[in-house]
Amino acid sequence: MPHPSQVQVREHAALVDDLRTLTPAQWRSRSLCGDWTVEDVVAHLGAASTSTFWGWLRSMAGARFDADLHNQRRLEEFRADSAEQTLERYAAVGPIALPRTESVAGLGELLVHAEDIRRPLGLAHRPDAEGLLMVARFFATRDFAVNSRSLVKGLRLIATDADFRTGDGPTASGPLLSLVMAMAGRREVLADLAGDGVPVLDARLTA
Template sequence: MAGLTDDEWARPSLCGEWTVEEVVAHLTAGASVGTVRWLVSMLGARFDADVHNRRRLAAHRGATPAETLARYRAIVTGTTAPTGDVPAWLGEVIVHGQDILRPLGRAYAPPIESVTAVAEFFAARDFAVNSRTLVRDLRLRADDGPFTAGDGPLVTGGTLALTMAMAGRVTFCDELSGPGVPVLRSRCTS
């Protein structure tokens, strides 16, 4: 990210209405708060995750993209997290990494073992994203790793594409095949 231009920092990400810089600030926020502060923030937001995320993002976004990046670099080796759900926070990094990279025309495939752990977590629960709800009554099967989940019309493709679709990123449905894809596509929100 160090070589990004101002225009690239301001580019819309795949994550709702957030820019690339805002996604980086969101990642910084998530890795900067422990359980108690996270609960206090969620209580203050009346358990509205959007309100909570906007406030935390604003607190961790710098005055410039360089400052936002410096704040992110400062937490990269940290171990602070709101909960002990490691796959959820690994999912934050994988999903938001793709949210940033795709609009910039760059590619990075995280290790299949990491993405599989996130896919299994997403298929089993609605936490951070409504992933389990998105794939309800669908059968998912990765063609590049061991991930499988669910029953119903088949959706097949790469583990990363399946994971990103479970995170609601409709553009990744283009990389999937099978009779369940139209249903999944209709459920995705971004």
């Protein structure tokens, strides 16, 4: 298996290449990440990539451990005067090292948010297969940043395009990237999945 940070370097470069093709209207369009625009998500990724663990902890404490407030403050700090300048700042950053460089968490953050950007814009990308599999296994076994493990508790997930099966119970099957996005709380990908576990996921994501 490659090191998560090595996969991040490649996926970061691929995302930057896609971002360089965007029009001003696309930069202002909504992502899959709540009310955030494409530029907001890029600024969030840039802020995460330039944060140390202790800097993150101080910021969270300053926001009284309100993750939404912390994220909004940090992305606003990273965002530049224009989308083009925000992109150039993002192009210069390295891998997300939170909570530490060997963690899969940073890779998961990048892959999910990259799809938050690409999917609404109709940009197709196949993430690194081994890296995506690492993220899927991480999300299925841990609640970190997103409550992925709790979300799929009591469900069986089966990838139709990779060697990934986990859990027991009603089944949700489909492309591995869609399963990862579902575990990250993105209801929009449920149309890609099949099985009697999909309505259960739908109910949990809309609760």
